[in-house]
Amino acid sequence: MPSKELCLSVPSTPSAVVDARRRLSAQLRVWQLSLPAEALHDIELVAGELLANAVDHASQGGASVVVRLDGAVLRIEVCDSSDALPRRRSPGLDEESGRGLCIVAALADRWGAEHVPPGKRCWAEFGVVDGLGCSTSPVGGSGFTARSVREESR
Structure with missing residues (x-):
């Protein structure tokens, strides 16, 4: 299967993140992936978290x-101008933020930053x-991989 790709520029506004997530979702439907609704939702959620963190x-x-579909692997890459690599946190119950990378780690087969x-x-x-x-066998991995940061397992 030839690879397919969607590229978007996302301004630094919350509404742009919502719009980009909707466009990504629409493109996944165009690509006719045989995914249950829950898996599609997981992909959309991870894309939204990566985009929100960048913004x-x-x-x-x-x-x-x-967003690149290459064979049986769908890869989402979000680039921004900050050189600070993200780190997974363990936020307290009363904290309003800090859960994004935990969500990414729980839902993606592999993830990382470089x-x-x-x-x-x-x-x-x-x-x-x-x-x-x-399909081929699902993407396997040890969870987080990053250059210039430690490795973690999911």
Whole structure:
């Protein structure tokens, strides 16, 4: 199966994150992935979390997102201009933020972050099936992988 790709520029506004997530969802339907509704929701949620983190933590300039379907692997990459790599936290029950990467780690098959000029790239991967029912074994992995940061297992 040839690879498919969606590229978006996302301004640094919460409404732009919502719009980008909707566009991603629409594109996944166009690609006719044989996914249960729950799996599609998980992918949308992870994309939204990665985008929200980029918009919240990056300096001016917004973010870019690339969604690539290559064989049975769907990869979401979000780049922004901040060089600070994210770290997973354990927020208290009364904290309003800090759960995004925990959600990403729980739902993605693999995820990570790495430095790229001029900032960083955060990514997540999912094993998927195309509209023809073609698949390989799901993406396996140890959860978080990052350059210049420690490795963790999910």
